[in-house]
Amino acid sequence: MTQERPESRTGIHGWGAYVPRWRLPMEEIARVWGWPPHQYKGLNVKEKSVDSPDEDSTTMAIEAGYNALLRAKVDPSEIKAVFFGSESKPYAVKPSATIVAEALGITPVTMASDLEFACRAGSEGLRASIGLVSSGMMKYAMAIGSDTAQAEPGDVLEFTASSGAVAFIVGPREGAAAVFEATYTYVTDTPDFWRRALKPYPRHGEGFTGEPAYFHHIMSSVKNLLEETGYKPSDFKYAVFHQPNGKFPVRVGKRLGFTMEQIEPGLVTPFIGNTYNASALLGLARVLDRADPGDLILVAPFGSGAGSDTYILRVTEAVKEKQGLAPRFDDYLARRKTIDYALYTRYRKILTMLPRG
């Protein structure tokens, strides 16, 4: 790296994860819908996280944001932007970002907006936060990815669509736990996955979901940034990719020249399913939970429609002090209770209550 990039003036001051307590095993979904074992065993997902009836993407974002604040140790009123990336907003019209900002004490002098780009909206918020901080317009910004992912009962998406949240506080490079060395974004119009207005469940474009969407965009984004920066895969301690299931991130990582040793620590989907906007960024949070000063991290979120960002981060001395200031991803992973499909239908409000006469 010889040329200074604007993003290198910024870094992550706080990160926070959140995963709900309840877990639904793959076998239970297959039992109810009659799927053969090969339908889910190739996904490399054991079970998925399910939100409680009193949770939504807003409440999960509040807890992730609170954990990020604990690590950042900044006055919430110093945060001047809150970006809420989700494809499962509780309201079609009424920002979740203002509720999160109010609950965390960030209001009223702040930007606040909900972003939409399928699974990549939270990452777009991270890109915007980096821009606002690096330009000097503000000292701190918060980017959140949070989803209670929808899947039609009986659809293959139901195996993986799960719930979780992650939040980052971006600030100046001084005092940051990890500094952004370089970033890159690659987007095209691709019909791989969508949900029409007023419809409860998404649809997927079958053959578009793999090569033309996930693999093309992530590989283009990562390859181009590696070429720009001169880094090679072996320079990195960790490599984290978007995780719609447990096999795609491994496959794309290996195609790009990364090893399982680099990929495995940031893999979260095998344990909790696909948390959509939190997916790869929860992997980053898990990596930061254990990273050492000097480690180089590559992160590549992806969103359908379609696009991928790549971030290159260098971990600093500050990371060690921050790791123990809030619950780690693995603490939430350990807090698990298995439920059956019947409870799942109630918790997810798939079971509808008819008015009693």
Next chain:
Amino acid sequence: MTRSLPVWWRRRIPRYRLIGARCKECGKIHYPPRTSCPYCGSNSLEEVQLPRRGILESYSVIYSVPGDNRLNAPIIVGLVNINGVRIVAELTDVLPGELSTGLEVEAVVRKISETSDTGIITYGVKFRPVLGAGSGAGQDTGEA
């Protein structure tokens, strides 16, 4: 059930952030904040941020839940003691058989009510068993 939107809105910040009121006359703290001290009647009050962790002193399980809250059944209402301040609030992320008095709990923000699919969603503080920072506390692997 129809709830007052202005009343909910005025109370939102104490309910989001667990902010109580300290009486400047007798020094006692109460939650949620009222317009006068419930102990001495003074109107001289100041806001105070309560700690998020407390001890579960007692609880009651409501199995027969009416109307729009039926999907949340059973509802568990707890009496939580935070440094001497007693708070009545719902417990969450816990099953009745997992509870015992003396349990350490912590505040989280959850949905309080969602009266219909067209109305406002209200949020506020509930309590759950403490998730230990860096310790993995609260872990379990059993069936619900």
